[in-house]
Amino acid sequence: MEEKMKKKFCICLILFIFVLYPLSANAAEPYQIIGSNCYCPDPIDTIYVNVGPSEKDNNRYASIKNKNLSFNINFFEFDKIIAQAAKKHNVNFLLIKAIIKVESNFNPGAISGKGAKGLMQIMPSNYDSLDINNPFDPTENIMGGTKYLKLLLIKFGKLELALAAYNAGPNETIKYEGIPPFSETKIYVKKVKKLYNIFTLSEKLSIESKRTKGGVK
Template sequence: MKPVAVIVPTFLCLIPSAALAGVILSEDVSVSQRDPLTNRHVHESLLDSMDLLSLSPSARFLAMPRPMITPELARALESGRIHTPDAEWKRIISKAARIHGLPEALIASVIHTESSFQARAESPKGAQGAMQIMPQTQKELGLTDPFDAEANVLAGCAYLRRQLDRFGSLELALAAYNAGPANVKKYGGIPPFPETRDYVARVTSRLGMNGRHQGNDH
């Protein structure tokens, strides 16, 4: 069999790597080879033979048929901010609520407060993903890909459920989620950290609660 010739526009070599995502979206990725049965050249899209399930989230988007790639998604890819559709967030939140016995509104409020529904969010302190889970906590929860929206939310909800069961109070559970259960135990309540107090207030405010509801009130 003769070597496969990969057809790549020559100007791609002159473009910085950071700009490649947008260019790839508008170019065919294909191969041209001679069919040994017909002795004719065959032009085949590489996407047809890809194992898309083995690709990273960004690569999966790049492999989508071009009509499915919106300008907003292209900009998100170029900026590193991967857009997760609203319908997908609803599905993930509903699944996490069923598994961990949490109100969907609570999960949505925590995600909104933590990352504004950005699955690839990273904080200066190292927290990652939609529910901003620290690397050490990721290990405890068995979370291997913090930027997978569903895996992150399921892990974050497991941790939040653990705090609700431990402290029996929504406010204390949220404080433990933000500042760590050790600090809640140390101070006998919400730690006197401005960030933590503001966090609890913002989450409960989005829920329309006064902060006194118990964790098992759905």
Template sequence: MNKKAQLSLIELHSIGWLVVFVVLLVPPAAADIYIYIDSQGVMHFTNAPTSSDYQVYLKERPKRRGGGIDTNRFDRYIDEAATLHGVDFPLLKAVIRAESAFDPKAVSKKGALGLMQIMPANLEAFQVHDPFDPWQNIMGGARYLKSLIKRFKGQVPLALAAYNAGPRTVDVHRGIPPIQETEEYVKRVMKFFYLYRNG
């Protein structure tokens, strides 16, 4: 190999490392949350605004690397909501873990918000003014979960299926609907429920 070719390989190698170094220095993009309140007073949340009517509601900070999630961080709110609404603490905590992995700023692809992933259309009914406030979100989600447990006569798996797919879907199928996402969701929540109950 001649000196010119050797030099080119060294230059390419150096450029490759420079690209890797620059990529590592660039912080990950943060997904901001936008809000728009229409003429009916309905709040619309999105992370991809489609018009200038949307205003920034929440500036998301990039997640810090390292360090796990404190799964006990919201226990006092969960305990309060469980006591107030008559829902088992381990069940409520299991739903939060399955829904958002304890991320109070979570937003799903379908637009569900906060710890218990409440849909914007349900915020008013669940008495939630700020879906990203952990206390309000847990209280609203617990209130809804309690109503589903009552509706399905204490059958927790059916209540969980309704929380995921909607109560009408459960009514139509007269049981857990044959939807893979819902079936897996019920199994996941029940697994976490037993884990927290026996932990």
């Protein structure tokens, strides 16, 4: 039953993403369901390398340096870790998931052109303060990334500014007294917010559907 609900949620979510949330102008491929997995286009600014917490994960997540390459992901694979991080740092579960989707497309071996690594694309300069030893370890990366996000939410007080700081850095956000005038940052903030809203709506629809079928009105 749980697996069926996950599939229904994923299908509902992908329909919303396909209609309302194209990842980029180059994302011509539609989102598809393959078994219980979601098949989604990669972020356009991320490359993937053969690294990770284990050889099995290395082989699974490794890919060539092709910015338009698509790969098979399990949309729910890191939910347990995300839930733990959300509870520990009091950050919305779906917000964390939206950031991971935009940052790395759920690939723990992701490395950006600027050197940010892992699921939440953490820069090496932040590893120590976020207690990260291996940025490719999903637990360390999500816990550290969520801790950083929480600090930004407290510091800036608004979701838009916290997201801008996550992308462009706190100093740039302070310097411009708002979202920095960088196209990448502006697009990033819009993507995460839109995806967060889509996730939230999809979850509500899934819960409502479950209640209706269960005879609860």
